[in-house]
Amino acid sequence: MSAPRAAARERGPGPGPEPEPAGSTQTSHRLLAYSDALLSIIATVMILPVAHTKIHPDQKLGESVQQLLLAKIAVYLMTFLIVTVAWAAHVRLFQVIEHIDDVLALLNLACMMIITFLPYTFSLMASFPGVPFGIFLFSVCAVVIGLIQAVIVAYGFYHPHLLNQQIQESENQNFYKRHILKIILRGPILCFLAAIFSFFFIPLSYVLLGLVIIFPHLSRLITWCKNKILGRRGEEEEPHSLETFTFYLSEPLSKERVEAFSDGVYAIVATLLILDICEDNVPDPREVEEKFHGSLLEALSEYGPNYLAYFGSFVTIGLLWFVHHSLFLYVTKATRLMGLLNILSLAFIGGLPLAYQLTSEFAEKSHNEIEAIQVSCVITFFASIFQFAIWTTALLNEEETLHAFARYGGKEHAFMFAKLALYPCVSLGAFFLTCLLSEFSTAIFHLMQIVIPFAFLALRIFVRISLTAIKSVMSLSRRKVVLLEEEEACLSPNETLS
Amino acid sequence: MSAPRAAARERGPGPGPEPEPAGSTQTSHRLLAYSDALLSIIATVMILPVAHTKIHPDQKLGESVQQLLLAKIAVYLMTFLIVTVAWAAHVRLFQVIEHIDDVLALLNLACMMIITFLPYTFSLMASFPGVPFGIFLFSVCAVVIGLIQAVIVAYGFYHPHLLNQQIQESENQNFYKRHILKIILRGPILCFLAAIFSFFFIPLSYVLLGLVIIFPHLSRLITWCKNKILGRRGEEEEPHSLETFTFYLSEPLSKERVEAFSDGVYAIVATLLILDICEDNVPDPREVEEKFHGSLLEALSEYGPNYLAYFGSFVTIGLLWFVHHSLFLYVTKATRLMGLLNILSLAFIGGLPLAYQLTSEFAEKSHNEIEAIQVSCVITFFASIFQFAIWTTALLNEEETLHAFARYGGKEHAFMFAKLALYPCVSLGAFFLTCLLSEFSTAIFHLMQIVIPFAFLALRIFVRISLTAIKSVMSLSRRKVVLLEEEEACLSPNETLS
Numbered sequence: 004m005s006a007p008r009a010a011a012r013e014r015g016p017g018p019g020p021e022p023e024p025a026g027s028t029q030t031s032h033r034l035l036a037y038s039d040a041l042l043s044i045i046a047t048v049m050i051l052p053v054a055h056t057k058i059h060p061d062q063k064l065g066e067s068v069q070q071l072l073l074a075k076i077a078v079y080l081m082t083f084l085i086v087t088v089a090w091a092a093h094v095r096l097f098q099v100i101e102h103i104d105d106v107l108a109l110l111n112l113a114c115m116m117i118i119t120f121l122p123y124t125f126s127l128m129a130s131f132p133g134v135p136f137g138i139f140l141f142s143v144c145a146v147v148i149g150l151i152q153a154v155i156v157a158y159g160f161y162h163p164h165l166l167n168q169q170i171q172e173s174e175n176q177n178f179y180k181r182h183i184l185k186i187i188l189r190g191p192i193l194c195f196l197a198a199i200f201s202f203f204f205i206p207l208s209y210v211l212l213g214l215v216i217i218f219p220h221l222s223r224l225i226t227w228c229k230n231k232i233l234g235r236r237g238e239e240e241e242p243h244s245l246e247t248f249t250f251y252l253s254e255p256l257s258k259e260r261v262e263a264f265s266d267g268v269y270a271i272v273a274t275l276l277i278l279d280i281c282e283d284n285v286p287d288p289r290e291v292e293e294k295f296h297g298s299l300l301e302a303l304s305e306y307g308p309n310y311l312a313y314f315g316s317f318v319t320i321g322l323l324w325f326v327h328h329s330l331f332l333y334v335t336k337a338t339r340l341m342g343l344l345n346i347l348s349l350a351f352i353g354g355l356p357l358a359y360q361l362t363s364e365f366a367e368k369s370h371n372e373i374e375a376i377q378v379s380c381v382i383t384f385f386a387s388i389f390q391f392a393i394w395t396t397a398l399l400n401e402e403e404t405l406h407a408f409a410r411y412g413g414k415e416h417a418f419m420f421a422k423l424a425l426y427p428c429v430s431l432g433a434f435f436l437t438c439l440l441s442e443f444s445t446a447i448f449h450l451m452q453i454v455i456p457f458a459f460l461a462l463r464i465f466v467r468i469s470l471t472a473i474k475s476v477m478s479l480s481r482r483k484v485v486l487l488e489e490e491e492a493c494l495s496p497n498e499t500l501s
Numbered sequence: 502m503s504a505p506r507a508a509a510r511e512r513g514p515g516p517g518p519e520p521e522p523a524g525s526t527q528t529s530h531r532l533l534a535y536s537d538a539l540l541s542i543i544a545t546v547m548i549l550p551v552a553h554t555k556i557h558p559d560q561k562l563g564e565s566v567q568q569l570l571l572a573k574i575a576v577y578l579m580t581f582l583i584v585t586v587a588w589a590a591h592v593r594l595f596q597v598i599e600h601i602d603d604v605l606a607l608l609n610l611a612c613m614m615i616i617t618f619l620p621y622t623f624s625l626m627a628s629f630p631g632v633p634f635g636i637f638l639f640s641v642c643a644v645v646i647g648l649i650q651a652v653i654v655a656y657g658f659y660h661p662h663l664l665n666q667q668i669q670e671s672e673n674q675n676f677y678k679r680h681i682l683k684i685i686l687r688g689p690i691l692c693f694l695a696a697i698f699s700f701f702f703i704p705l706s707y708v709l710l711g712l713v714i715i716f717p718h719l720s721r722l723i724t725w726c727k728n729k730i731l732g733r734r735g736e737e738e739e740p741h742s743l744e745t746f747t748f749y750l751s752e753p754l755s756k757e758r759v760e761a762f763s764d765g766v767y768a769i770v771a772t773l774l775i776l777d778i779c780e781d782n783v784p785d786p787r788e789v790e791e792k793f794h795g796s797l798l799e800a801l802s803e804y805g806p807n808y809l810a811y812f813g814s815f816v817t818i819g820l821l822w823f824v825h826h827s828l829f830l831y832v833t834k835a836t837r838l839m840g841l842l843n844i845l846s847l848a849f850i851g852g853l854p855l856a857y858q859l860t861s862e863f864a865e866k867s868h869n870e871i872e873a874i875q876v877s878c879v880i881t882f883f884a885s886i887f888q889f890a891i892w893t894t895a896l897l898n899e900e901e902t903l904h905a906f907a908r909y910g911g912k913e914h915a916f917m918f919a920k921l922a923l924y925p926c927v928s929l930g931a932f933f934l935t936c937l938l939s940e941f942s943t944a945i946f947h948l949m950q951i952v953i954p955f956a957f958l959a960l961r962i963f964v965r966i967s968l969t970a971i972k973s974v975m976s977l978s979r980r981k982v983v984l985l986e987e988e989e990a991c992l993s994p995n996e997t998l999s
Contacts, residue, residue, distance in 0.1 A: 029830055033829075036760075036761070037764045037768060040764055044768055045772050045775065048772055048776055049779070051780075052780060105958075105961065106958065109954065112820075113954075116816070119772060119774075119775050120811075122779050123775060123778050126783045127797075127801075130784075131786060131789075134797045263534070266535045269535065270535060270538035271538075273617065277543065277617050277620055281550065281624045282549075288629060291629075299625075300634055303625075313618075314614065321613070322610075324610075325603075328531055328535070329603070460603075460604065463603065
């Protein structure tokens, strides 16, 4: 899917081999990159209100989490979920529409505007769970987004030179149009019902909104069951099957856009940290004068753990990005399942500012040191284990999804495995170490963060050594086998002749 | 410059036509995209402390600006300036090094980590202008960044297959290496001196740090003057001239990266707004109960102007992005001068959250309504006028920098001109209207924000009509001329025969 788009981007809007209507038709590359940036930032930025929740250091973290953080974490997770669903729909939409013009660019911006407004509706819903207005506002936004997308599809099919090659050349354009519109409009209709029911019976609205996400999978399940009972194979029923809009987990997902979205999340998470540092850790000039006799250095040394936590978090995010980058260098085609796992990984990455806030604010100051560090370990573990799951998924179908030299059994495979396994192992190790040696938990945690970059640098050498070791052991044992066979052969020369 | 990199990206790390050392050498595309995202966010995010400065509504904005905002605006502008300088150095560096491996990726991440720490040093400098520690910390960071870049260059030249084609094939590799290292290390040396002098005489440190930015231009000026006096032409002196690292304003700058950096700034500015909305404009449940008798709708209607300001700002940013996008579709090659103008435009774009805060907080509530709206108009005007300047610069050398069909005189040219001129004209108009009709200033401002998207939609039709009108007028006048000539010819038929 990415190859033709990349080719189109290279061609640019200039007078290529095929005479395009210059100026009005444009490549969609940059529009998509901008949309990815917007959506990834919106998905992640709602962690800030969570991280900024002030908890008194003497309070037990356990109670505070339950009372204060829960609503905000719910807002963050819901925003992340819905925005990624919107992102996936956007990817799918622009896999059908490959070129844009000014009207589509403006329609897309309008769509983005409504999406960026969604977090606010969640904030209202979380603050006023019993009032229908929050859910009503959200549903209306979702309806508007769906309608704009439908208009984009209709516009695209009205100007067929904007569509992708497969559809443009096909004879079933009308069938595709109906099929795609049906899938896109399903969401807004459910949301419209949710908006109406929000004034009568709020739980039903929630159920309807939940259906929007589950519905495609539900309908596939029903079709599958029906086919199982009737004893037919489903795939033969669709003669004009499209590559996208299928809801199969193996449906291709633009690898370029998965990377762009992930980059946005990693970048915003890495930079949110310094914002906290700048706002909270600049001492008050008057206080410096009174408390530290004008010595800035002494005043700053109070913030020592914060700096350590900042650099530690940045290193963690940077290295997780590095692993992600290495992984997707080897992936040739992304599927929906990989996209799903990637989004789960990113949801935990988005939680890292919370981990930073916990380690910097509570560590060595309150009773919650161990809990804070354990939360950080858990977040890091899940973020990295889902990256590992992407790799495993890619391996399951390695002929299609992986580069030849990274497939099972090669040296690069072993190296990639080591890269991906490093973070899950280390974070799990740190977690259990803090359980055992609870007094040194902060020291263990920071030691882990400092050692890991060097581990990555030395990883290639380490893998090479261990591979050589394995090989020599293998060859030794093989030589033994060979020697044994030779001995056997010497003992029974008549058999070798036969 | 972008063509070979784009080609390399297409090839991917896979077994291409030339056998690369698989896995260890990678394309740098995604690393650069991630760096662009990080740097653009860091450059822009420091506007948040400026925008969040609370000013009492009854205070006059004039005084408050002077007392409260000035230091924070200085931090924002310095951060923006320094980060864009670091970004330009990064672009230049990775125009020389076109492929990366794991070591370079990790070194680059280390470099990014130090750059993201710079805003904090500025915050310290702004809060404690008389204490040497802030400037010392900044200088040390700059030295470390320069040293990491030098290590990257040395590593690149040690593994020549990572370099770009031009240098890789050249015989003067050692000359290039010395030349590039000399330019890169110039900054750290000046910063090192600044770090030392910060403890003795702070103003000298500031002068030295200022030199880092001015030095290249200064040295060019001196060479130019020397050559003028001695009567030589400077260009003939450099036999092994590189395309990059020249400090000429026409030096090529990767267009791809200019776009990526700009996208990052536009995206983060657009999304910072909703963060404010989510944190400030969710009413307190208790207050709703007491003040509005439980009616959420009534409580929210208080925030009406804020929503209007949010959508207005988002539309402004989105459309300025749209203009930027249209502009760079027509540009084939970006130069340093265009990059500089782009950065000036982006610096004002970064100021838009401040404009939003001003319009939403002060409008209709205090005495500062007109000032707030005028500040917004001025920011919008400068952001758009620098976009216009990019276009003008591109036109000056249109054979090299513009697509054939967008050059002077064509229909697309007229259309682009109209697109670029719309925002400067409208914001200037709104500014003067608010001066004249100061009572309706808020209404004028919001009307402007609502009307503009439709103006963009109708622009193509409008330009077409006016072009047709101009053409018909031209052809009428030409026909008159022709008729006159014919009359003349009729009057003197003997002359036409000669």
